[in-house]
Amino acid sequence: MLQTDTEHKKNKRKIAIILSIIPGIGQMYNKQVFKGLVFLVLTISFFVAFRDLFQFGFWGLITLGVDPQYDHSIFLLIEGILTVIITILFLGIYAFNFYDAYKVGKKRDNAEKVNGLREQYHALIDNGFPYLMMSPGFLLMVFVVIFPILFVILLSFTNYNLYHSPPANLVDWVGFQNFVDIFNVPIWRETFISVFAWTIVWTFAATTLQIGLGILLAVIMNQPDIKFKRTIRTIFILPWAVPAFVSLLVFAGMFNESFGTINRDILAFFGLDAIPWMTNAMYTRLALIFIQTWLGFPFIFAMTTGVLQSIPSELYEAADVDGATIIQKFRSITLPLILFSTAPILITQFTGNFNNFNAIYLFNGGGPAVSGQNAGGTDILISWIYSLTMNSAQYGKAAAITMILSLIVIIVALWQFRRTKSFQEEDMM
């Protein structure tokens, strides 16, 4: 008699789990009727509300439609993603249902008191509080950040373009065809290589120059015997203070070939011929690097100024005693300390320029046009993606290039993150 009783006791968690295959029944078995009802109602309403989605969502995601008259592939794709997200959400709740039934069943097996409605409420508030606080932001992020990313990832495996676009036509899965095309079809390969090469040159040239100039000016302004420091520093910050899109458009006017001041006033003043800034890719590139340096150095300048002011003067005094020259002091005291404390931010400057759509697009729209490729002479990856999407409706290819670009950014950023961690452990000061 006693034996069976303990056996029976041990089984409560198992029975609760088995009953939980239908959500809520396990909780009811555990004598938490209200909680069980909540689970049950939640499940039923889930199935009622999303019945159609579950029925057609996966079918649509796999086939992308069969009859262009009725099926809109892009709608089906979006509904498919939605179905996957909702399914994951549901599976989460389902798993929690098992976990909860098991936990309470175990409590009963151990003959502990099961929470009443009141305690359940308090437990929910305590454990659920962080989720409650996060959920508004997280939900918004799922829909405007994660959803688009999933969409782009899937799109890069389709042939979605001008000729395969609903409602007249269907979109189909093509596997890795877009990626293969980018590296195999001559016009795509040539364009990709030249755009990628310029993106790299642009990133390194513009970023290195703006960092170099920023540090140089900060060091110059840190000399104790420079006059009017405050005024000069404010002027040096100005290019950062003016919104970049305004400055870029102003520069586009200044470099304009017919009325811009650069050709008309400055070059004419020195008796030089007008330069085709906007129609010769080489000159446009030079102008862009100059402009980005102008735009970007003040941030480095401001940051480095802060670092320089925190370097203890004893270091320099000790160097003076040893008879170090200015250049030696800069190379072995100033520069290492600046680089040590600003390295992570300097790397974000590189990734920032790598994706600096505004500079490229607002100055000359990525142009001038170049023969033999479908991107402009100063297009970087991100502005090429833009024109593929907005001007030539090459959505599938654009998505594939977006994937390549994101992969590069993520690799660089993860590498930066790991370095940052290791940087923090070093003790230099």
Place this chain on the structure above:
Amino acid sequence: MDINKQKIIRLTLSYIVIFAMIIMILFPILWIVGSSFNPGNSLSGSTMIPENATLAHYKELFDPQRSDYLLWYWNTLKVCIITMVFSVILVSLAAYSFSRYRFIGRKNGLMTFLILQMIPNFAALIAIYVLASLTGLLDTHLGLILIYTGGSIPMNTYLMKGYLDTLPKELDESARMDGAGHLRIFWQIILPLAKPIIAVVALFTFIAPFTDFILARILLRSEENYTLAVGLYQMIAKQFGNEFTLFAAGAVLIAVPISILFLLLQKYFVTGLTAGGIKG
């Protein structure tokens, strides 16, 4: 004697560099200000210091009958302020949970935020465009605000969590002893202490939509809905040169207030960006 000579060379070189930089910085600014006072529409025959300066272009911009400029200004401020308010609320809630609670999924959540903040949210511009047109959010400010707010969450949550982590936990615990609830601790203890970082987040989430061009360009279609960045671009792109003086006046009217605001709050930018870079 030799040291003196060295000092003179060093100072001369420094001042030459400083002087050259000042010219390079101020020249574009003076040029655009000068252009905005030039009579006539195009720049042919204009000078940097106009002989018969005119305020006509500014008057035109302020005349709703002749230009949408005031409307654009209003749109931009509306979008920026609403984005800022939403973002600050959502970011503080998320950052507080990540900083103070240990819950299932916390680590994965943080990792997701970390990776998401690395991808610029306009990288998915095709998706944003298609989704917005499907949901009817194309050409609305609501769509723009939602995207800006959602996009600002990962990076700023990380930034704020880093700051909240530095506040001593004993404060919360002693408040809990005294019987304060979760919301009360957040509202009365954490938030007042987090004011500096809230200021930074507010600043960032205001400035980001203000200076954004690409998302506004993709989403906004009709002229009366434009933000300043798109409007100004259209002004210059439509008929480059023919309306350049008007554009110049528009540019000056954006640059002056923003620059003043920026110079006043500059130290927040530096601390915010520095903290973000190191903690991120």
